[in-house]
Amino acid sequence: MKFALLNDKRIEATKRAKGVCPCCGSELVARCGEIKVHHWSHKKKCDDHWWENETEWHRNWKNKFPKECQEIIQKDESGEKHIADVKTRSGWVLEFQHSAISREERDSRDYFYTNLIWVVDGTRRPTDIKQFQNLINQARLIKPVSEIDYPEDFRLIREWGSSKSIVLIDFSANELLLIYEGCFIGDFSKNFFIELMNNTETDEFYKALLNPIQKLIAENKAYKNESRRISEQIAKEEDLKIRKEYGIKDDEDWFDGRWGIRVYKRSK
Numbered sequence: 001m002k003f004a005l006l007n008d009k010r011i012e013a014t015k016r017a018k019g020v021c022p023c024c025g026s027e028l029v030a031r032c033g034e035i036k037v038h039h040w041s042h043k044k045k046c047d048d049h050w051w052e053n054e055t056e057w058h059r060n061w062k063n064k065f066p067k068e069c070q071e072i073i074q075k076d077e078s079g080e081k082h083i084a085d086v087k088t089r090s091g092w093v094l095e096f097q098h099s100a101i102s103r104e105e106r107d108s109r110d111y112f113y114t115n116l117i118w119v120v121d122g123t124r125r126p127t128d129i130k131q132f133q134n135l136i137n138q139a140r141l142i143k144p145v146s147e148i149d150y151p152e153d154f155r156l157i158r159e160w161g162s163s164k165s166i167v168l169i170d171f172s173a174n175e176l177l178l179i180y181e182g183c184f185i186g187d188f189s190k191n192f193f194i195e196l197m198n199n200t201e202t203d204e205f206y207k208a209l210l211n212p213i214q215k216l217i218a219e220n221k222a223y224k225n226e227s228r229r230i231s232e233q234i235a236k237e238e239d240l241k242i243r244k245e246y247g248i249k250d251d252e253d254w255f256d257g258r259w260g261i262r263v264y265k266r267s268k
């Protein structure tokens with residue numbers, strides 16, 4: 001945790017400093033070693049069971065946003081409280097997810113926060129980058145979005161594709177990968193995303209990122225439907241033509257075999 005409360009002020013961890021957790025109110029210890037980023041840790045476990053220990057990756061992400069947007073307590077009507085990693089001025093909650101997370105927990109967070117964007121650390125398992133490498137290269141050619149033929153081949157998509165929130169994968173490159181509706185991916189600049197989050201109103205994000213994607217998805221769907229319609233039409237005309245030519249009855253079917261048209265009684 002980056003901030004503790006001391007006399008209602010948010011303070012960062014310094015040696016021998018004291019403070020309490022802004023979420024559960026329990027006592028925190030300032031950890032200011034040489035290796036890990038300076039942080040606060042709970043003496044006993046936090047009531048916010050969603051809280052995970054910070055890595056440098058977390059801290060780097062949080063620091064892209066103003067301090068007053070970092071580690072924001074969010075409460076629902078029932079009084080349940082959680083610490084959002086970042087809440088932007090326009091109301092987006094950003095959760096930076098490094099560790100594995102269960103489906104149940106992900107779903108609960110998806111429902112707890114209304115405007116949630118997940119930023120997932122894609123470097124935790126080396127196999128994930130390997131699985132995505134070709135796809136990322138392709139995506140760069142077909143910006144801003146492309147459809148994946150076999151989404152189930154990708155572990156990250158299996159894990160995150162069903163989230164109702166926006167999911168971005170951070171492979172530690174200059175681009176983030178957006179997973180959308182489980183089988184679409186988009187690829188866009190990390191700096192652009194941060195800039196959008198820091199400087200724009202909620203619907204700007206939709207305009208800039210999601211609208212082009214949704215437009216393309218709609219076009220893809222329309223194209224597929226049209227292709228299907230045309231091929232069905234062709235098949236139908238072919239069927240009528242053959243039936244007429246060979247005098248095939250209504251209760252008979254036909255197929256184009258090696259030696260020509262074969263007719264057989266339709267089984268019931």
Ligand SMILES: [Zn+2]
Nearest residue numbers: 021024046047
């Ligand atoms: Zn706590």
